[in-house]
Amino acid sequence: MADRRPILFFDSGVGGLSVLAPTARLLPQAPLVYVADSAGFPYGTRSEAEIAARVPALLGRLAERYDPRLIVIACNTASTIALQHVRAALDVPIVGTVPAIKPAAALSRTRVIGVLGTEATVRQPYVDDLAARFAADCVVLRHGSAELVAIAEAALGGEAPAVAAVAETLRGLTGQPRGEEIDVIVNACTHFPLLEDALRAATGNRVEFVDGGPGIARRIAHLTEGQQWPAEPVPGRAVFTARSARTEALVPALARYGLVEIEGL
Incomplete structure (x- = not known):
């Protein structure tokens, strides 16, 4: 049976789409879940302590809900502050994003x-x-x-x-x-x-x-080499931690990235 576990991308907003897009080109059969922490957006003006606490806790919930084969922290701020905390907390392969x-x-x-x-x-x-x-x-x-x-x-x-x-x-x-x-x-x-x-x-x-987007995509392809994927493409899913008029305005653009199912957390 094909492995339907997704690759989960996480960012404070929609920036991680610049990492998701090259990954989707390399791995067109991969199920994708994209999570925007719209309730915590933007991370760049938050304290290090707040991000270090928030990101591992939120990714723990997301790992339980979506059972990803791999998590990509597609956010430089979250990666440079919380990557080590996430890796310590979760028994899932984690790929971070750092300045190129x-x-x-x-x-x-x-x-x-x-x-x-x-x-x-x-x-x-x-x-x-x-x-x-x-x-x-x-x-x-x-x-x-x-x-x-x-x-x-x-x-x-x-x-x-x-x-x-x-x-x-x-x-x-x-x-x-x-x-x-x-x-x-x-x-x-x-x-x-x-x-x-x-x-x-x-x-x-x-x-x-x-x-770093293309390099991260190659890293994801390497880490998942030899794994099974669904025989047919699975519709991508976008998840917002808080939905609003601002997030709803993004729905047409998300569809262009193959994210056609929209959910709240």
Whole structure:
């Protein structure tokens, strides 16, 4: 009998779709459950203690309800703060999402790279460690933006992102000393690849943007290699921890990602 256990993706909002999409392309038969913690959104402005307590408890409930074969924390903030706590609490393989500083450093010619994430992510010691390990010969500039997360959520709901507002956020990086030398920016929030066109327009296509989505998809494929999947595709499921007019506005976009069944937790 085919194994119908899903891969479960978890984020505070819809940013994790930038990880789900490349995974679905690699594993088209995989049942997918996408969970947005809309009751706790946004994580980037919450305290580390709150996230460290909330995420493992919530994922414990979700593991009981959906029996996933693997959980993807498709959120840089939750991963850099709570990943170790989740792995200690759950007997399920866990894949985290961390800023793609290593590939950014490999691409950079100016040796000045930017890390664009939430305020909570960019201040984490985990980011210090990644920079020291993989970009020791680079200047690594950081900027946290809650506004860009909100713009990405609104864009998925059908609101065209204002390039001027995106450009203003990017000046938080480029306005720093040596910021004008940045040639690669790490999208250290899974929401931000959803704004790739606006980000490129705001930089005049002079900067390369990198994120961890494709690499995470390859990691998931490796971890599930040899496992059985349903013979026919299973409709994807989106779960919100709180439903509202804002989450309902996202339903058409979720369908484009194959998430056609919508639930509340």
